[in-house]
Amino acid sequence: MTTTIESFTTSELMVVAGARELRDGELAFVGLGIPQLAAALAQRTHAPRLVVLNEIGLADPHPVAFGVGNADPRHWYGASFMGSFNDVMGKLLHRGLVDVGFLGALEVDAHGNANATQVPRVTGGIRRFGGGGGANDIASLARSTILIVRHERRKLVERLTHLTNPGFLDGPGARERGGLRGGGPRRVLTDKCVFGVDESTARLVVHSIHPGVTADDLREATGFALDVPKHVATTEPPSAEEIRLIREVIDPERRYTKSL
Amino acid sequence: MTTTIESFTTSELMVVAGARELRDGELAFVGLGIPQLAAALAQRTHAPRLVVLNEIGLADPHPVAFGVGNADPRHWYGASFMGSFNDVMGKLLHRGLVDVGFLGALEVDAHGNANATQVPRVTGGIRRFGGGGGANDIASLARSTILIVRHERRKLVERLTHLTNPGFLDGPGARERGGLRGGGPRRVLTDKCVFGVDESTARLVVHSIHPGVTADDLREATGFALDVPKHVATTEPPSAEEIRLIREVIDPERRYTKSL
Amino acid sequence: MSRLTSLSDAARLINDGDHVALSGFSIARNAMALAHELVRRDVRGLTISACILGLEADLLVGAGCVGRVIYGGGSLDRFGQLGRVNEAVERGRIEVEYMSSLAVTFRYLAGSLGLPYIPIRSLLASDLVAPLVAAGVAREDRDPFGGEQVVLLRALEPDAAILHAQVADADGNTRVLGPRWDNDEAVAAAKRVIVLAEEVVEPIEIRRSPELTLVPAFRVTALVHVPFGAHPTAVYRRYDYDAEHLALYADATRSQRTFDEYLARYVRGTDHAGYLAAIGGAAKLATLTADPGLGY
């Protein structure tokens, strides 16, 4: 049995919630920051055989320090395989062998489609970002994805500025009709809740609300129509051991988990 | 000036004639035996920058001993690159970068098409051989090929048992119409003569006759219609230096050059 | 997680009727120890494939394990022909998908990348293409952008790939030294991967030079530690081919009778240790040890 503790940051809760969504033995792409920490936590708890892939061209690193992105050699340390982008994204992902991609997004809609390209400027025109890179490939081809996005009206939107990474498109069966082989989103993780997917509608539904967040808070911060069931679970808080691992082993510099 | 010498074997003459067809700086596939010795001789005379490729997945070996085939590590020694079949046959040959393939054949026809697959048995039925391997790819895609075949009626044929490796097919322009990117045969080397190609007919024509061979000998030993021009060159005999290199450096055990 | 297992357990991963991509190229790095085990288990109806077939293919065909072969060529180099393969083809005893070796490799490449098919510019205008079109594995087409003529080849996704390697760690991370012919694509295209390794090293060894890893552990289904598991074929930087035994095999494979005698003497009713004893044991193997400088 685990003892839970009172004081934790929202980002620590998100790391823990993310870790619990990753399964032992899975092949996973994990984005920078919270997804990466979640994978590190999962490997140290219930998923020791979780294998992390890096699209830059390597597999199963065991970093002893966290860096600034996929291109930071700190994230390459201890890898069992170093090759090419194609070795990982072609021979594993496109081949259909990757279980899950844990990805950030600029915008997510009610069907779990995501924008990783550009957003409108309040001053007019568009603001371009770094682009999706391999995110479209992962969203199209991985057996499942977990999306992470800040819970704001401008980010959980009714209509995407750019559909970069397909979720369930416009509803049930649409991925299959579109020729997409991957399974689509299985969770969307925010700083207010964890979304699951209603199979009958292929829409996001609240799976659990983070402690201290109300149904009104959620509706208020969500840009698409959302009904929050009366009886909805509370996201399980971190255990003392999970907090210890995060603070002492995984993110001792508190780079990603000090606050949100 | 080079001094020529009186006593040499036909296979030594073929090695020398083959070497003279290889140019400095070319990327070349060379078959086992005489083609390989020809490349080794060329590298030690006029073509020091001739690069030998091995379809098994390596480039620019510098063997110190000759072995039994492409799969013999003796032929891998000193390579600058070791990778895959695809690295050599895909990224170099199919990419259009290979200058010449120097290949043997079971049968060759008047248009330089070759059979590397099977021949009829005198007892009826077919006799299957090892197959072409990458020979069809080389014949289709290399900028040029040099064929080597024993000069016999059953090998220089009017009609092939199997068109494994395309030459000029049925005449001028046929390769282009067939979608073949490579240039086709530039020479056919036998133990009796060297064939060139008549561009107007895309047929083999006698380029030079080996010393001591008569026009009648050629016609007698050739299975397809062949007119031998009155004034035809004699294949230039080996120089003393070429013979020294063959006997002392390249094939000291006389494995391929003792006799034909 | 260790993927180490025994030869016999690894052989059980191959089922009757499976498509198996083989390891060897002519007389180099054939996974002989596993081929012997498959013969002992009387596996039937295999489809075998390789860009260039080697001794292991001839042994499997001669022993009646094979119903179909997908290949570009094959021999024992100057030691001789693949007598059992060639005779089976001549007599129509096995189905054949015969193409260029690059065509085989491109079909593996397509499978390794999850592509349904891939275009190629060879095969065109040769006698190779019609039977492939008839078999439904190729079709002539034009590049929809530039209109160039190509042959479309259907992807190959073997049920299993067998790989004989110099080095692996117990997890299954596998390193191959020297040229790799079609191993990269065949292994990546396969559903199951069986690795035979001459040496099993500590994981740290692999992780010190991960650029040399050909197969990451999570792609390996079973790993068997089999010193001299490729004999009589060559394993670069470990041991040379056994010229004496290759000559003996090349003679034996000329007829089914002499081939069956070979099986009875060297393969059936024994195991890998018994095989190594029969071919001359430690004394013979010592003569094959590769020179570290030359690699053979």
Place this chain on the structure above:
Amino acid sequence: MSRLTSLSDAARLINDGDHVALSGFSIARNAMALAHELVRRDVRGLTISACILGLEADLLVGAGCVGRVIYGGGSLDRFGQLGRVNEAVERGRIEVEYMSSLAVTFRYLAGSLGLPYIPIRSLLASDLVAPLVAAGVAREDRDPFGGEQVVLLRALEPDAAILHAQVADADGNTRVLGPRWDNDEAVAAAKRVIVLAEEVVEPIEIRRSPELTLVPAFRVTALVHVPFGAHPTAVYRRYDYDAEHLALYADATRSQRTFDEYLARYVRGTDHAGYLAAIGGAAKLATLTADPGLGY
């Protein structure tokens, strides 16, 4: 035959309007020294491509050398965005072929193999595909064998590929350590290849471990020996990225004015030695030396 030459002679191999495949991935192994030289020569109208753009791409775009970009993404990782690239795209100042990074890599792969096109299973049903179809570089189709939906991508054959590598010999045989992202395919697809090497070793070194050779000499057009030629980006097992200078650059690239000041201070009117002096010289570089065990 030595292919060693100077940075300025190597830069002359890039002509106005060429399609150039770049070396770097975000903040790793960017061929900065050559990018600086191209800026000094005021090259114009380049098409640049990479699966993930890095600092070198931002510098070339900001300096006005680029007319078109083919990419899947790009950033300075947590140091910031590619300000010059993003602004040029926002304002429509350069043409864009924006797709997934695997699409870029598959297009290089097709070019590297001499395939006119290659199918892919991503891009489908996203907003990425329509502009590519409109640009004539992609089309939706069905696998003629199984009827599956695919997008056909036109091959990329860059006029030149630039590769920053750890090690080469004077002939040009080039070795890259660590992950290689799209370098393998981009270099093999290119008509000309320019290699910048941190260290030039004896040919025997390369031929001792030819499995590590990424580019054989005969594919290399020019080789330049440029220690710290990738600064401020990281070169695995040689030196770490320069966090201080990357932060400085990330600030500078937020506006054209500050970017132009950066060029004036670090790039224009000097050479690679001058650049290294300006960023802090030997003392600064010493702090970046990689730990042999960690690789950074």
